[in-house]
Amino acid sequence: MSNFPAAGVYTVDPVHSTLSFIARHLVVSKVRGRFADFEGTITIGETPETSSVVATAQAASITTDNDMRDGHLKSADFLDQENFPTLNFTSTSLSVKGGNDYVLVGDLTIRGVTKSVTFDLEFNGEGVSMVPGGRVIGFEATTEIDRRDFNVNFEGTLENGTVVVSNKIIVELNIEAASQPAA
Numbered sequence: 801m802s803n804f805p806a807a808g809v810y811t812v813d814p815v816h817s818t819l820s821f822i823a824r825h826l827v828v829s830k831v832r833g834r835f836a837d838f839e840g841t842i843t844i845g846e847t848p849e850t851s852s853v854v855a856t857a858q859a860a861s862i863t864t865d866n867d868m869r870d871g872h873l874k875s876a877d878f879l880d881q882e883n884f885p886t887l888n889f890t891s892t893s894l895s896v897k898g899g900n901d902y903v904l905v906g907d908l909t910i911r912g913v914t915k916s917v918t919f920d921l922e923f924n925g926e927g928v929s930m931v932p933g934g935r936v937i938g939f940e941a942t943t944e945i946d947r948r949d950f951n952v953n954f955e956g957t958l959e960n961g962t963v964v965v966s967n968k969i970i971v972e973l974n975i976e977a978a979s980q981p982a983a
Contacts, residue, residue: 802901803851805844805926805937810977812840812855813936819857819975824948824966833873835887836863842937842977848902853891855950878952884911893915900924904941910950919943929979941973 820834840855859881862873874881891906904919924938
């Protein structure tokens with residue numbers, strides 16, 4: 801299948817990948833952030849349906865390029881990183897949408913709460929790795945979650961009722977993963 805990578809096990813390259821999110825602040829602006837410390841394994845089967853993904857992000861690595869906001873996001877108001885140090889994802893299915901487009905479904909765990917989420921996934925291609933004998937593959941994926949579904953229940957509002965942080969969070973993945981060269 802030309803629109804799907806070769807079978808094998810690929811390790812996410814955190815240097816060339818991004819696990820990011822977007823939340824609205826005071827309804828009028830978008831705040832973008834990311835997790836700096838994450839890892840994942842993509843197992844490509846003989847068909848998309850036999851493929852799987854497992855990934856973990858460290859809650860303490862959240863960054864929005866603002867120390868005060870990052871501290872608040874790590875606190876019990878949001879991720880509660882002391883009690884829930886990781887965010888985890890385990891795929892449950894992958895299906896072909898058409899062309900290079902797929903639907904990735906999996907269990908996302910935040911703050912100890914696991915919910916099924918659906919990512920729109922695009923396969924960007926595969927090529928030769930910088931490591932002799934290795935291969936790289938690339939994907940982009942997006943989903944939208946409601947943070948309250950994961951007990952992220954911070955309810956900050958202004959006197960006029962304006963919500964400080966949106967409940968809707970957009971999650972964006974830009975992933976490069978590499979196979980290990982044959983021994």
